[in-house]
Amino acid sequence: MFKKIMVPTDGSKHAEKAEDMALSLAKELGSEVVAVHIIDDKLIYPYEVLEDEGKAILNSVQKKGQETGVKVHEILIVGSPTRDMKKITEKAGADLVVISPHGKTGLEKLLMGSVAETTVKTIDLPVLLVK
Numbered sequence: 001m002f003k004k005i006m007v008p009t010d011g012s013k014h015a016e017k018a019e020d021m022a023l024s025l026a027k028e029l030g031s032e033v034v035a036v037h038i039i040d041d042k043l044i045y046p047y048e049v050l051e052d053e054g055k056a057i058l059n060s061v062q063k064k065g066q067e068t069g070v071k072v073h074e075i076l077i078v079g080s081p082t083r084d085m086k087k088i089t090e091k092a093g094a095d096l097v098v099i100s101p102h103g104k105t106g107l108e109k110l111l112m113g114s115v116a117e118t119t120v121k122t123i124d125l126p127v128l129l130v131k
Helices: 015-031 046-068 086-093 107-122
Strands: 005-008 032-040 072-080 096-099 127-129
Touching: 005 015, 005 086, 015 032, 015 046, 015 096, 032 046, 032 086, 046 072, 072 086, 086 107, 096 107, 107 127
Parallel strands: 005 032, 005 096, 032 072, 096 127
Antiparallel strands: none
């Protein structure tokens, strides 16, 4: 049914729940997971810091995939988490998106919440929200 399950992640505890759900579903369905971390093009931190953080987050998902026997593809991209989600799902070849409606705290939490909302409204795929 679902061959590629995409899970956008910011590394937060809420996102980790979505990662775990995506991996569990993939294991049950014989699917692959596409883990996505978007470096927000509006953030002002040094790029190298954001890139290292993104790689570490994706590496964590990759490790969980290896432990559960699920193939994980990684996408690390610079862009707008709200504006680019539809394009990213298309390029990933995803047929299901698993996402948390909550992200990091403060401003980052507001951004992630809007990412989940925009994802539900703009993509033409099933979306599973994990609380």
